[in-house]
Amino acid sequence: MTAGARAPATGATVLRAGVQSTVQDAGRQVRSLGVPAGGAADAPARRLANALVGNAPGAAGLEVTLGGPSLLFHEAALISLCGAPFDAALDGAPFPLWRAVPVQAGQTLAVAGTAAGLRAFLAVRGGLNAHEVFGSRATDLRAGFGGMQGRALRPGDHLTWATAPPHGARRAFIAPEIRTPLGPHHDLRVIGTRDLTGNLPAELLNRPFTVSAQADRMGARLHEAVAAPRDPARPSVPNVPGMLQLPPDGRPILLLPDAGTHGGYPTPLVVITADLPRLGQLRPGDTLTLRQVTRDAAHAAYQAQERALRQAEWVLRQ
């Protein structure tokens, strides 16, 4: 080390930021103030990554997107990466996903790209320290608060985490069935709203759509246009997670966690809760088909998914 230069003794330095790496957690519940929910777009990935390192399910970590960051660790840590199958290396050696991995001070984790899917969640034992707003450390990029100064990581940023008692790096196996399915094709189960009228069922259901390049944490816009009803006098009403919004140009938008709280466009479909994590893995160029199911089927799918996730979390914490 050069004389005079002092590396921080704790945390990790961001050497390369990645395409869009943000601090996320389980999000906030203040839509009534106009504040979006935020939070990791692939919630099971967040929960499993946190469980692997012994964190609470809502602990803050890094959501990495398309191309990941490089982090130089100044202190030992227990970390895990869950989600899309990013190529990652720890000091040049392959870094496994879906595992708790001990990192030593001085080591560099380099997360590269992913061939499928879009996002992964990097958990650190103890949980990342970050700006907490309305009970959440999630980064709101649009309004510029939470996380790391309300923005995505930049080179030179310094990440720190809370100290926590040691947790063993268990070699538990996470069954592929509970991981969020990745593209390139997605079948998304949806439920119609009172806006699903006229030609819209035929235009929207059981046909292929392509995810456009306009896919961010607010929403994933689809490439193909449908004939959209136009009603300029329509009132603004609350959005709910997974809504399909139909703006006047007819290109549907699937809403993600940073979507605005209210909207004035028709919203003929809502993706079921069990399939919301898939929205976080929609990658530009992926194809998808929207398939209508009943509320009962949706509830059964949610219960089965939640049961499997809770069981996995329980096993990992033992």
Next chain:
Amino acid sequence: MPAPSGPCPPTFEWLGDAALSVHTPLARELFASLRAQPLPGVLEAVPALDLLTLLLDPPGAGEAVLAGVQTRLATLRPAPGGSGRTLVVPVTFDGADLAWCAAHAGLSGPAFVAALCAAELEVAFLGFTPGFAFLTGLPAALQMPRLDAPRERVPAGSVALGGPWAGVYPRPTPGGWRLVGRTSVNFFDLSRRAPVPWQAGDRVRFEARP
């Protein structure tokens, strides 16, 4: 004994598998009631005009929540008079659309500003972007059609009119309402203990400033 639910009974609308919208003129009273005494299964309540959308957790809680809301609504009475608070918002009326709006209303610029400042507005609900309030109470003559194509960026502090509403953009965002002026009041300031200074039911008056 269940009380009569009034002249306008509530209607319910499922949104997907994990949300329930309650359409009722008592939406604001229901929101206040759920805040004071949460209903199991309701993760979050989001108000709009005569509407309260409930996000459910777990999703299957819907039927029990619906029954609970019906019981709750039967006990609620309209609470007129809002919050009892009045906010005076200082506005410099120099917006890009001010002249257009005055002409649309058939008024001179100064007469339009005077009419807007005389309007008794009220916060109907918050939403769209952090701290953005939908202000109701515009006289019909002052209600302005939205822009055909929204502006890509509306400056922070812009005071705007759109449809039946008036509003203030707390942050630079895209926006389709007509800009009549600007205020220095920050309606989303995280350095304050209460980052959002207004709430549903507050009365609001614009005051012209040079």
